[in-house]
Amino acid sequence: MKKILKFIKWFYPGLKIKRWISLLLIGLIFILVASPYLSKDKHFALRMVSFLVIAVGIGAFSVGTVSLIKSFFEVIYPNKDKELIDIIYEKRYLSKGPKIVAFGGGTGLSTILEGLKEYTSNVAGIVTVADEGGSSGRLREEFGILPPGDIRHCLVSLAEAPQLMRDLFQYRFQEGNGIKGHSFGNLFITAMTQVAGSFQDAVEESSKVLAIRGKVVPSSLENIRLKAEYLDGSMKEGEDKIPKEKKPIKRIYLVPEDAKPNPLALEVIKEADIILLGPGSLFTSILPNLLLKEIGETICRRKDIPKIYICNVMTQYGETDGFTAYEHVEALISHIGKDIMNCCLVNCGKLEHDLLLKYSQEESFPVILDIRRIKERNIFVFENDVVSKTNHLRHDPYKTAKQIINIYNYFKKTCKTLRKKSL
Secondary structure, eight states, X not given: OHHHHHHHHTTOTTSSOHHHHHHHHHHHHHHHHHGGGGSTTSOHHHHHHHHHHHHHHHHHHHHHHHHHHHHHHHHHSOOTTSOHHHHHIIIIIGGGSOOEEEEEOHXXXXXXXXHHTTTOSOEEEEEOOOOOXXXXXXXXXHHOOOOOXXXXXXXXXXXXXXXXXXXXXXXXXOSSTTTTTOBHHHHHHHHHHHHHSSHHHHHHHHHHHHTBSSEEEESOSSOOEEEEEETTSOEEEOTTTTGGGOSOEEEEEEESTTOOOOHHHHHHHHHOSEEEEOSSOIIIIIHXXXXXXXXXXXXXXXXXXXXXXXXXXXXXXXXSTTOBHHHHHHHHHHXXXXXXXXXXXXXXXXXXXXXXXXXXXXXXXXXXXXHHHHHTTTOEEEEEOOBOOSSSSSBOHHHHHHHHHHHHHHHHHHHHXXXXXXX
16 A cells, blocks of 8 residues: 555656656657658658658657656755756765875865865875864863864865865854854854764765765874974974964874874775875874874875875974974874885975065065975975965965876876886
8 A cells, every 4th residue: 555655646646747758758659650651661651751750759758768867866966056067976986086085184285175075086185183172172162072164174175075064064153142253164063972972973964964075083182182293302282272372383282192093084094096195284294193092093094095295385484493394294104104105296386475474574574495405205296386376375276186197197107107018
């Protein structure tokens, strides 16, 4: 009885299904009825009429089939902003793209993810959870949750949701007791953590709301803080406080040092075709992810894929003052190990003079490209124009993503050549 009732539902009015099924059936009947009259032993006029009837039948069948598919599609995927062919391209072609894992936090990681999603839907952003400043720090302290800010930025960068929904997640309250300074997205993730029961579940549910292409993974599900040791031997704890000391950093530590990584992070690293480190704050965004022992060790064991450090365009005041490109690389190696990377992508594009003046007022200057020293570390160096020409001297998401894919293709070609030679 239930099956009969379900079948009857297909004939309910307003479903926009019956009309198209009827049309394609009529077209099919025309084709079947007229086909026998196309034989040569039939009269010429009869054959011409049959031909016209079949042509009408084919047209009716085609229109009915296409319209039926669109009718189903509008219900299953109600995105009015995209053409059917664009969505098929995204779902089929991009799903075959390389598996990319990108490490970082803050603006750097979210910028890169925005460009990468145009090449593959198999992209995972592994985000630091050591943030203690601003809205994230306040929510972390008040609710005992992991900081949602960097997670939010990455979710929005990978989102396929309408622009209004993205703007909503990034909206920051300018007034109101208790909520001033908070972004809506941070509050949403905080509330979702309470409802879903865990921060990991909150991120996954938020991903569904924004319909993201790829995934965002907290590097750890534990409460982690950062501690810095400076060259003068002094120490400072707290991610937001470390740069404020304005002293050269010797080493960065996790508190606790034996913090465990998110198992999902280890899983995506093991399956990755490309691993990206940066761009972003060297000591407070990139290294906190890699200092999780199992994450650093797992990356170092992946010797068969490109592991690309995307060097910052500018130095960061209070963190990498005066650092050259080699010194960025050396900091990563000295903390984790020489196998943490095998490639380095540096910008060789022109930096706008007006923007350089603006950055100099914040004591931020172009990173000097001492490429020869990096190559002496047996690291491939790729020089390309990957800088944005807009209001900031940071990586352009689309230029950078294109170069990452070029490096990946270069590696595939090189490995194929080496295999042929070994045979």
